Amino acid sequence: MLLLDSLKGQRVPRFPVWLMRQAGRYMPQYRSLREKERDFLSFCKNVDLAIKASLLPIELLDVDAVIIFSDILVPLEPMGVKVYFEEGESPRLSWDGRVESLKNISFSQVEFVGEIIRGVKREVNQVPVIGFCGAPFTLMAYMLEGGSSKSYKNTKLFMWNKREDYQRLMGLLVENLLEYLKGQIRAGADLLQVFDSWAMYLSYEDFEEYAQSYLKLLFEELKKFSPTPLIYFFRGPSDFLKPLERLSVDAFSVDWTVDIIDAMRRSEKAFQGNLDPTILYAEEELIVKRAIDFLRCIPRRSKYVFNLGHGLMPDMDLRKVKLLVDTVKGYRLL
Amino acid sequence: MLLLDSLKGQRVPRFPVWLMRQAGRYMPQYRSLREKERDFLSFCKNVDLAIKASLLPIELLDVDAVIIFSDILVPLEPMGVKVYFEEGESPRLSWDGRVESLKNISFSQVEFVGEIIRGVKREVNQVPVIGFCGAPFTLMAYMLEGGSSKSYKNTKLFMWNKREDYQRLMGLLVENLLEYLKGQIRAGADLLQVFDSWAMYLSYEDFEEYAQSYLKLLFEELKKFSPTPLIYFFRGPSDFLKPLERLSVDAFSVDWTVDIIDAMRRSEKAFQGNLDPTILYAEEELIVKRAIDFLRCIPRRSKYVFNLGHGLMPDMDLRKVKLLVDTVKGYRLL
Numbered sequence: 001m002l003l004l005d006s007l008k009g010q011r012v013p014r015f016p017v018w019l020m021r022q023a024g025r026y027m028p029q030y031r032s033l034r035e036k037e038r039d040f041l042s043f044c045k046n047v048d049l050a051i052k053a054s055l056l057p058i059e060l061l062d063v064d065a066v067i068i069f070s071d072i073l074v075p076l077e078p079m080g081v082k083v084y085f086e087e088g089e090s091p092r093l094s095w096d097g098r099v100e101s102l103k104n105i106s107f108s109q110v111e112f113v114g115e116i117i118r119g120v121k122r123e124v125n126q127v128p129v130i131g132f133c134g135a136p137f138t139l140m141a142y143m144l145e146g147g148s149s150k151s152y153k154n155t156k157l158f159m160w161n162k163r164e165d166y167q168r169l170m171g172l173l174v175e176n177l178l179e180y181l182k183g184q185i186r187a188g189a190d191l192l193q194v195f196d197s198w199a200m201y202l203s204y205e206d207f208e209e210y211a212q213s214y215l216k217l218l219f220e221e222l223k224k225f226s227p228t229p230l231i232y233f234f235r236g237p238s239d240f241l242k243p244l245e246r247l248s249v250d251a252f253s254v255d256w257t258v259d260i261i262d263a264m265r266r267s268e269k270a271f272q273g274n275l276d277p278t279i280l281y282a283e284e285e286l287i288v289k290r291a292i293d294f295l296r297c298i299p300r301r302s303k304y305v306f307n308l309g310h311g312l313m314p315d316m317d318l319r320k321v322k323l324l325v326d327t328v329k330g331y332r333l334l
Numbered sequence: 335m336l337l338l339d340s341l342k343g344q345r346v347p348r349f350p351v352w353l354m355r356q357a358g359r360y361m362p363q364y365r366s367l368r369e370k371e372r373d374f375l376s377f378c379k380n381v382d383l384a385i386k387a388s389l390l391p392i393e394l395l396d397v398d399a400v401i402i403f404s405d406i407l408v409p410l411e412p413m414g415v416k417v418y419f420e421e422g423e424s425p426r427l428s429w430d431g432r433v434e435s436l437k438n439i440s441f442s443q444v445e446f447v448g449e450i451i452r453g454v455k456r457e458v459n460q461v462p463v464i465g466f467c468g469a470p471f472t473l474m475a476y477m478l479e480g481g482s483s484k485s486y487k488n489t490k491l492f493m494w495n496k497r498e499d500y501q502r503l504m505g506l507l508v509e510n511l512l513e514y515l516k517g518q519i520r521a522g523a524d525l526l527q528v529f530d531s532w533a534m535y536l537s538y539e540d541f542e543e544y545a546q547s548y549l550k551l552l553f554e555e556l557k558k559f560s561p562t563p564l565i566y567f568f569r570g571p572s573d574f575l576k577p578l579e580r581l582s583v584d585a586f587s588v589d590w591t592v593d594i595i596d597a598m599r600r601s602e603k604a605f606q607g608n609l610d611p612t613i614l615y616a617e618e619e620l621i622v623k624r625a626i627d628f629l630r631c632i633p634r635r636s637k638y639v640f641n642l643g644h645g646l647m648p649d650m651d652l653r654k655v656k657l658l659v660d661t662v663k664g665y666r667l668l
Contacts, residue, residue, distance in 0.1 A: 203590035
């Protein structure tokens with residue numbers, strides 16, 4: 001499979017491409033599916049609809065990977081965290097705040113995710129299926145802020161002041177994510193991506209001390225279980241790549257502020273990214289030009305997967321997204 | 335003066351310290367002053383009140399520099415941009431959108447800034463007075479978004495699509511900022527800081543192409559006029575330090591995501607920063623501990639000024655801010 005080959009550093013005729021949030025509100029077809037199940041979490045749990053949503057980017061964009069339709073907050077529910085999604089708003093979370101009340105999960109409690117993976121696998125051929133989860137720090141921050149935040153004050157104070165509780169909560173998240181990702185591998189996921197959307201709110205020193213050690217544990221344990229390739233996505237600081245280099249992860253997905261050419265030169269890992277998604281608001285000619293200019297800078301033999309620096313937005317235009325995908329696919333390496 | 339000595343790399347008995355937004359709503363004394371002039375821009379233009387506000391951190395914190403009380407949007411008004419501040423909200427801007435309607439400014443139009451500098455200078459001794467402005471990209475982004483933004487879509491599309499207008503607007507901003515900063519130097523500013531709050535929304539490639547060249551011009555022209563030291567502040571990506579290294583700027587002020595130790599090792603410039611301001615919400619013991627731990631990592635002979643990675647917040651506690659300043663001042667190098 002092209003994407004897995006490129007991650008491994010095998011010679012490929014063109015760079016593989018998929019896009020974060022490739023199945024989403026920017027697609028009229030997705031919006032129609034969503035009307036059948038208005039509550040977002042119910043939609044994620046409706047195996048038939050989630051499979052259909054996952055497959056839309058294959059039908060409409062012909063991308064090189066399917067990421068299963070789900071949400072990073074899904075494994076928090078069986079732990080004892082209530083998760084609410086209001087239309088157009090960021091999610092809200094509630095729990096009693098006592099770490100000891102949180103539960104270990106079993107994949108059977110989120111078996112619908114396994115069913116989605118198996119269902120998607122049955123429908124695709126020669127295209128890898130990507131499973132995913134949120135990183136421990138990002139999930140903990142959601143739990144402690146009760147949603148998104150401007151300063152992540154609660155999260156940081158908890159981390160600094162309540163060292164034992166912090167270690168216990170992060171330890172539990174690692175265990176649960178391990179169970180969750182192992183279940184996805186057993187169900188047939190060819191590739192896993194771990195999303196650390198909020199890592200950039202941590203200082204460099206705190207990232208090393210409070211986030212990286214748990215990522216290390218998660219990735220090591222996962223690699224003991226299976227050689228399934230692992231991509232780690234984070235927003236922001238390229239300095240974080242230095243301590244991350246030592247982890248047993250196969251690829252980094254970085255945002256547009258990172259000098260990806262320089263980062264690839266310094267690293268043994270594969271890279272994914274990092275075009276500024278805002279380009280999709282531009283005229284078609286400029287989208288093509290900037291994508292080609294960008295691809296020309298990537299050395300031909302790179303272990304590389306094309307993606308944007310962040311997810312697609314609801315007000316983007318499907319035709320332009322398709323044009324971007326076609327442009328990347330038309331850029332030949334051999 | 336300690337701060338200027340440290341910037342130049344002279345041996346200093348302790349690291350100098352000042353804090354971004356050190357005169358602000360977290361101070362009860364500042365809130366009392368503000369009551370005398372509720373409109374924020376009127377407050378900035380009230381020379382007597384602005385001098386009093388500028389001096390509060392000297393009286394209450396005994397910091398090593400006074401930054402004049404003002405706002406980065408001040409020089410946009412005489413250019414023909416309307417600027418509105420609503421209490422507790424981010425500013426809104428409006429103009430007719432035609433670059434050719436914007437005007438060259440003369441420092442006499444913002445002479446109150448010169449008066450504030452002269453007034454502050456009269457009151458302080460052995461403490462440098464910092465003048466400042468917004469960076470061209472950040473000001474342009476304010477103008478094109480009409481305020482702050484989530485994606486900076488308008489700014490980027492303008493930059494990509496309307497190359498000539500972009501060059502004209504950025505050129506005009508550079509000319510006006512040059513006039514504005516020269517006026518501040520003439521009035522007696524000992525040091526200047528340029529704030530690029532939104533640079534991190536640009537991709538690495540775009541930063542080099544669309545922002546850095548104008549900073550280069552601004553800094554070069556300013557250095558021809560005066561050797562007054564220049565600090566460039568930006569949020570985020572440490573990768574930006576590479577192209578910035580070549581500019582005629584004396585110091586970089588970086589946020590907490592940057593590995594400042596490594597950045598100092600790679601650079602000839604002085605550094606300012608970069609403690610995570612969130613620490614000020616912690617207990618006093620932890621504030622002291624983390625500040626000392628941080629200072630211990632900074633090599634003793636560094637060209638370095640202590641500051642936070644970003645400005646103080648209104649809900650912070652003056653006593654804790656004072657404790658942080660005292661801790662830094664108590665950390666002896668000789």
